[in-house]
Amino acid sequence: xxxxxxxxxxxxxxxxxxxxxxxxxxxxxxxxxxxxxxxxxxxxxxxxxxxxxxxxxxxxxxxxxxxxxxxxxxxxxxxxxxxxxxxxxxxxxxxxxxxxxxxxxxxxxxxxxxxxxxxxxxxxxxxxxxxxxxxxxxxxxxxxxxxxxxxxxxxxxxxxxxxxxxxxxxxxxxxxxxxxxxxxxxxxxxxxxxxxxxxxxxxxxxxxxxxxxxxxxxxxxxxxxxxxxxxxxxxxxxxxxxxxxxxxxxxxxxxxxxxxxxxxxxxxxxxxxxxxxxxxxxxxxxxxxxxxxxxxxxxxxxxxxxxxxxxxxxxxxxxxxxxxxx
Amino acid sequence: xxxxxxxxxxxxxxxxxxxxxxxxxxxxxxxxxxxxxxxxxxxxxxxxxxxxxxxxxxxxxxxxxxxxxxxxxxxxxxxxxxxxxxxxxxxxxxxxxxxxxxxxxxxxxxxxxxxxxxxxxxxxxxxxxxxxxxxxxxxxxxxxxxxxxxxxxxxxxxxxxxxxxxxxxxxxxxxxxxxxxxxxxxxxxxxxxxxxxxxxxxxxxxxxxxxxxxxxxxxxxxxxxxxxxxxxxxxxxxxxxxxxxxxxxxxxxxxxxxxxxxxxxxxxxxxxxxxxxxxxxxxxxxxxxxxxxxxxxxxxxxxxxxxxxxxxxxxxxxxxxxxxxx
Amino acid sequence: xxxxxxxxxxxxxxxxxxxxxxxxxxxxxxxxxxxxxxxxxxxxxxxxxxxxxxxxxxxxxxxxxxxxxxxxxxxxxxxxxxxxxxxxxxxxxxxxxxxxxxxxxxxxxxxxxxxxxxxxxxxxxxxxxxxxxxxxxxxxxxxxxxxxxxxxxxxxxxxxxxxxxxxxxxxxxxxxxxxxxxxxxxxxxxxxxxxxxxxxxxxxxxxxxxxxxxxxxxxxxxxxxxxxxxxxxxxxxxxxxxxxxxxxxxxxxxxxxxxxxxxxxxxxxxxxxxxxxxxxxxxxxxxxxxxxxxxxxxxxxxxxxxxxxxxxxxxxxxxxxxxxxx
Numbered sequence: 001x002x003x004x005x006x007x008x009x010x011x012x013x014x015x016x017x018x019x020x021x022x023x024x025x026x027x028x029x030x031x032x033x034x035x036x037x038x039x040x041x042x043x044x045x046x047x048x049x050x051x052x053x054x055x056x057x058x059x060x061x062x063x064x065x066x067x068x069x070x071x072x073x074x075x076x077x078x079x080x081x082x083x084x085x086x087x088x089x090x091x092x093x094x095x096x097x098x099x100x101x102x103x104x105x106x107x108x109x110x111x112x113x114x115x116x117x118x119x120x121x122x123x124x125x126x127x128x129x130x131x132x133x134x135x136x137x138x139x140x141x142x143x144x145x146x147x148x149x150x151x152x153x154x155x156x157x158x159x160x161x162x163x164x165x166x167x168x169x170x171x172x173x174x175x176x177x178x179x180x181x182x183x184x185x186x187x188x189x190x191x192x193x194x195x196x197x198x199x200x201x202x203x204x205x206x207x208x209x210x211x212x213x214x215x216x217x218x219x220x221x222x223x224x225x226x227x228x229x230x231x232x233x234x235x236x237x238x239x240x241x242x243x244x245x246x247x248x249x250x251x252x253x254x255x256x257x258x259x260x261x262x263x264x265x266x267x268x269x270x271x272x273x274x275x276x277x278x279x280x281x282x283x284x285x286x287x288x289x290x291x292x293x294x295x296x297x298x299x300x301x302x303x304x305x306x307x308x309x310x311x312x313x314x315x316x317x318x319x320x321x322x323x324x325x326x
Numbered sequence: 327x328x329x330x331x332x333x334x335x336x337x338x339x340x341x342x343x344x345x346x347x348x349x350x351x352x353x354x355x356x357x358x359x360x361x362x363x364x365x366x367x368x369x370x371x372x373x374x375x376x377x378x379x380x381x382x383x384x385x386x387x388x389x390x391x392x393x394x395x396x397x398x399x400x401x402x403x404x405x406x407x408x409x410x411x412x413x414x415x416x417x418x419x420x421x422x423x424x425x426x427x428x429x430x431x432x433x434x435x436x437x438x439x440x441x442x443x444x445x446x447x448x449x450x451x452x453x454x455x456x457x458x459x460x461x462x463x464x465x466x467x468x469x470x471x472x473x474x475x476x477x478x479x480x481x482x483x484x485x486x487x488x489x490x491x492x493x494x495x496x497x498x499x500x501x502x503x504x505x506x507x508x509x510x511x512x513x514x515x516x517x518x519x520x521x522x523x524x525x526x527x528x529x530x531x532x533x534x535x536x537x538x539x540x541x542x543x544x545x546x547x548x549x550x551x552x553x554x555x556x557x558x559x560x561x562x563x564x565x566x567x568x569x570x571x572x573x574x575x576x577x578x579x580x581x582x583x584x585x586x587x588x589x590x591x592x593x594x595x596x597x598x599x600x601x602x603x604x605x606x607x608x609x610x611x612x613x614x615x616x617x618x619x620x621x622x623x624x625x626x627x628x629x630x631x632x633x634x635x636x637x638x639x640x641x642x643x644x645x646x647x648x649x650x651x652x
Numbered sequence: 653x654x655x656x657x658x659x660x661x662x663x664x665x666x667x668x669x670x671x672x673x674x675x676x677x678x679x680x681x682x683x684x685x686x687x688x689x690x691x692x693x694x695x696x697x698x699x700x701x702x703x704x705x706x707x708x709x710x711x712x713x714x715x716x717x718x719x720x721x722x723x724x725x726x727x728x729x730x731x732x733x734x735x736x737x738x739x740x741x742x743x744x745x746x747x748x749x750x751x752x753x754x755x756x757x758x759x760x761x762x763x764x765x766x767x768x769x770x771x772x773x774x775x776x777x778x779x780x781x782x783x784x785x786x787x788x789x790x791x792x793x794x795x796x797x798x799x800x801x802x803x804x805x806x807x808x809x810x811x812x813x814x815x816x817x818x819x820x821x822x823x824x825x826x827x828x829x830x831x832x833x834x835x836x837x838x839x840x841x842x843x844x845x846x847x848x849x850x851x852x853x854x855x856x857x858x859x860x861x862x863x864x865x866x867x868x869x870x871x872x873x874x875x876x877x878x879x880x881x882x883x884x885x886x887x888x889x890x891x892x893x894x895x896x897x898x899x900x901x902x903x904x905x906x907x908x909x910x911x912x913x914x915x916x917x918x919x920x921x922x923x924x925x926x927x928x929x930x931x932x933x934x935x936x937x938x939x940x941x942x943x944x945x946x947x948x949x950x951x952x953x954x955x956x957x958x959x960x961x962x963x964x965x966x967x968x969x970x971x972x973x974x975x976x977x978x
Contacts (some may be wrong), residue, residue: 145436299949492762
């Protein structure tokens, strides 16, 4: 799928990308056009990808990308069809190249293309409150309601029978049918992703979206950040309570229930039929299986297998938590 | 008290309710009109109530309701004056009957009756900011201030000398004199209450209100959900800091002080003169006594007697917490 | 520095202040004008200060203030150049005197001086969204963006190249160059500071500001309260994620990174190059050194020296936390 929201300013010649990264490769015999940057899994021929951690060795072996930004120690894991570009810091280099392809995905300044819904065709098909604003590239289905002061910034698709509350802001999101988003939410802003740098941190682009599948509900005051390279996903019929924070690249399965003030850090994967009690926190880059129950207040710092009940900080099996705290 | 906010679409014949719940009772001799659904405590003659857990045995014995939705194993606890309607799942049945009485209490779509305060009589009696909206059935006392972009949706009563901040949304709430509600709050939305159901959860109605007694202060970015069958109550002179979440049916006593980012789960009862430190969490359906102090960050998962200081997760006597963590 | 935001209604005669506090001192020989109230460190000749805890003994010995509100047991720590005013409750007395100097610093009602930016000179120099409001005494630099529905209340200075999101509210703040503040934030409201009092708590004035130094980023839904006697400070190039709460008088150093839903209680000092994981909480009145790392979910209840990694609740050295939780 080509990126639905950010204009791709490619293709770029492999030789130009190499030059930009200060890498010397002899392109006199063969230079090709690279038309997009993708992760190891979704890359195709004529894409450039990146490989920065042994964790992704299997994916690296099978990548279909033509080029890969990686390190000296990892480059031999790549298939012969994929030419390594060896750099010092993979993620900083990825950020530079992604910014070249998608220069509009770095800043999250307010959308000055947003205008009154009364001045759009949606004035006849949507039930809306006062001061509702709609940006460019917004699609809204039938039988939708949008509350007062809500801003649907550019690059949003909303399905049928959706109810959006008041004072809410949405951008870069794909929202399915029968979704409810309550008041004072911010959905689709860039994540808390940047390279720390003395005196001035370096923000990297967030080219992903927020995807909210059908029948979901998102509580008041919640924030859901869009993904950096992949998407942030809330699965079908999953309900979020108030004041929840979902960081970038998180995927949550179907029929899950997440209570108030829970926070899920970046890139974690949550299964289906998961229940998370209030104020629990989930670390980044871990995997919570299906049918897991996490007690309120827990701090989950490692992956949890399917069908497990955990509680505590750090979270352990609930049986052990109760025994240790008699 | 009849419900101040939601129109009661009853009465309904007991025979009709039984039929709706798929229950066979011979009404050929005696059928009566049931005019409201209430909890065990507040039910009166000609009301229908519900009884779903042994915890409420005492209340069940003394209920004045004429009918009661309950289970086979609990029905014998009811007085002879109360006719049991035996069902598989009490709460789902209660939800159905409550929805019949109060069909408007299920959805929390934005209030499209809200209009500019400048077009109401309050334009001369309230000091207000730009874009303030006022819904139907709103009462505002003397000497009140309402900040920019704030929306007082339908069914709100505000006392005298109140100060409401900007970007705040209030509905279904009774607010006494001298109350301050700061910015970016959402007060009075339905709670996180529903029956989980594969593919599409079933929301139940929230016919309660939020009651904020005099001299209270509610900090920025806080959310207070209205009750389902009873009310959510903040007692006199209780102060809430920023980013607090109070779930449905919670009752908080007088003169309590609750620091930032605290969360209190549904139906818990908090006493008077209670102090709760920042980020503490209180589980649902428990009771915190008077004069209790709860340390910052605590996770309270069981009831706490009067005059106790606790800390930790799970919270224990502060003396024990300090000893165990030397 | 004189207070940039609140009008000083002084000077007051020492004899009048003494009378107001119900203190009998013979002023027949020498009475002087006191022109401001300051903390022990920043007080100068002709200022009145306060000293309420042994913790500040060193500062008291060196204060340059002419008068000091203190207790019988502490008064002998003061230099002979500083005349003690002995009271029962230092902080309540300080509150009274501060309120006399700065009567406008107690209430945080919405700013009814705020008006449409289109009606100000900034309409030509700022890129702004719909419904942006600007209060009195606001300065905005060049090349700034302000999103929809955002309210810059009175007493705010914004540097150059700043980007403010939508639905955000700022007052009493000094914001340097290249700062980003995202959506739904509330910056500069008074802190959660008051004297508990049966039936009606007594708010004390907050005469400090929020200072956000250059290159900072503040995430969506965050709240930063202004200081009471001193300022709340976010140091250069420090990044805050979403839903963070920073209480009054907190100082954070440079190049620090604070993840989502963190809360920092009043008057704590955080060093430079500090990293705080998601949902961690920091107690009030403690000091976190430079280069400290605090794990997600931690509850930090005592000061942490430089160059330390901690985790847990209560937070301990991360090595110990991992060992104790194997």
